[in-house]
Amino acid sequence: MSVCLRYGAGSVVIDLREENCCAVIQPKLPPAVGNVEAAIERCLEEPVGGEPLSKILAGRRRVVVAIPDMTRGGAVQTYLPPLLRFIGRCGVARKRVTLLTATGAHRRHTDAEREALVGREVARNWTVGDHDADDGNDEIAPLDAEMPLWVDRRALEADCLILAGVLSFHYSAGFGGGRKLIAPGLCGRATVQALHRRTLANIDRVGNWRGRTATLRPNPFNEALEETARRVGPHFALNVTVGGQREIIGLSAGDFIQSHQAACLQYAEMFSFAIRERLPLVVASCGGRPYDINLYQAHKSLDNSFRAVAPGGTIILLAECAEGWGPESFVRWLAIGSLQEHRERLEGNFEVAGHTTYALKWKATQCRVIIVSDVLARRVAGGDGPLWLISGGRSPFAIEIVRDVNEALAGLGVTSGSTYFLAPIASSSLPKIAG
Numbered sequence: 001m002s003v004c005l006r007y008g009a010g011s012v013v014i015d016l017r018e019e020n021c022c023a024v025i026q027p028k029l030p031p032a033v034g035n036v037e038a039a040i041e042r043c044l045e046e047p048v049g050g051e052p053l054s055k056i057l058a059g060r061r062r063v064v065v066a067i068p069d070m071t072r073g074g075a076v077q078t079y080l081p082p083l084l085r086f087i088g089r090c091g092v093a094r095k096r097v098t099l100l101t102a103t104g105a106h107r108r109h110t111d112a113e114r115e116a117l118v119g120r121e122v123a124r125n126w127t128v129g130d131h132d133a134d135d136g137n138d139e140i141a142p143l144d145a146e147m148p149l150w151v152d153r154r155a156l157e158a159d160c161l162i163l164a165g166v167l168s169f170h171y172s173a174g175f176g177g178g179r180k181l182i183a184p185g186l187c188g189r190a191t192v193q194a195l196h197r198r199t200l201a202n203i204d205r206v207g208n209w210r211g212r213t214a215t216l217r218p219n220p221f222n223e224a225l226e227e228t229a230r231r232v233g234p235h236f237a238l239n240v241t242v243g244g245q246r247e248i249i250g251l252s253a254g255d256f257i258q259s260h261q262a263a264c265l266q267y268a269e270m271f272s273f274a275i276r277e278r279l280p281l282v283v284a285s286c287g288g289r290p291y292d293i294n295l296y297q298a299h300k301s302l303d304n305s306f307r308a309v310a311p312g313g314t315i316i317l318l319a320e321c322a323e324g325w326g327p328e329s330f331v332r333w334l335a336i337g338s339l340q341e342h343r344e345r346l347e348g349n350f351e352v353a354g355h356t357t358y359a360l361k362w363k364a365t366q367c368r369v370i371i372v373s374d375v376l377a378r379r380v381a382g383g384d385g386p387l388w389l390i391s392g393g394r395s396p397f398a399i400e401i402v403r404d405v406n407e408a409l410a411g412l413g414v415t416s417g418s419t420y421f422l423a424p425i426a427s428s429s430l431p432k433i434a435g
Helices: 036-045 053-057 076-089 111-118 120-125 153-157 189-202 220-232 258-271 295-306 328-334 339-348 352-366 374-381 405-411
Strands: 002-007 010-015 021-024 063-068 097-102 127-130 137-144 147-152 160-166 236-242 248-254 272-275 279-285 309-318 368-372 399-402 420-423 430-433
Touching (some): 002 279, 036 248, 063 076, 063 153, 076 160, 076 236, 097 153, 111 120, 111 127, 137 153, 137 220, 147 189, 147 220, 236 258, 248 258, 258 272, 295 352, 295 420, 309 405, 352 368, 368 405
Parallel strands (some): 063 160, 097 127, 160 236, 279 420, 309 368
Antiparallel strands (some): 137 147
């Protein structure tokens, strides 16, 4: 059979034996919300915990709406305009509203990217700004001696802070969205680093990685995120669930903790997929842009796929990686050729990118990882990549970069007798062993 899988802004067609596919790991989703405007208004006025947004907005003079950045904001153009129109109907003038992209430690957007994120009308007629982890942040009372709190000044000065985010699975926080729009989304770099240090609890004493996808409690990282967000004090949250075409399929709003938890329960039910056993092969796509914008972001899809592959098996992941490997800090950590050395450096000098890179490398000691990316393959061929990958020698990590997915499949015998799982949208599909 021929299967069309998303790859960047386009797609790739691959040939597979249909009879050898044990399951297509993908969400079983409800139909899209019919009248988005009406559904959002009803959600805002019938909150999960707390007061309706119309009551909260009464008399407010400085409103900040925190939204995802381009790496997670695939549906912002759909739900943001109805939210802004509602805010206007509640008597808040446009000049008193600031839209703030929760970039965390990610880079800021270009003007074109910002317009693509929020839409032309919003970009040109509303105040839209990016958070900067290194500038414009004020310090507030710390969580503890190891957790300084630096937060975007605009969020702290607002007399109404609204979170408007998109749900997703997250390999350390359990779920994205909600409180993550503040922590780490609107935090200074020192706070981002300190928060993520809590994820070291996911690495045991001998270096094994323990993921916490779809788990809010017990989860030291999520608990730190929630407590940080409480210190900032958001007044309201809108949580949006989107389907494979970026259509809205779920909404929850109200108290930023309660409404997010309710949304997470719904999300897990929609996007988890029961399997009876792990198989030696998983063929997956991140689901296209923005989920495969670089290898750093593609790791989330790899993490989900890892739950379906048997020890010593193979994951083939389509990830265009148009922006290459990822942030400079990720590239530095990727260069370390020893998992033990990587762990020791991470414990001594923690960085967020180092933590993600460790998780990636550890998985590549448990199974074979083949990344299908023409961009990365050209970089490797030109000598741009970690030495252990470009040298051609024996690598401590079973990671390969290839240009053609069908050649990779043929080399594994998938066109003949191998059984496999297919994951067309691995970024949002969580395999779970049934029972």
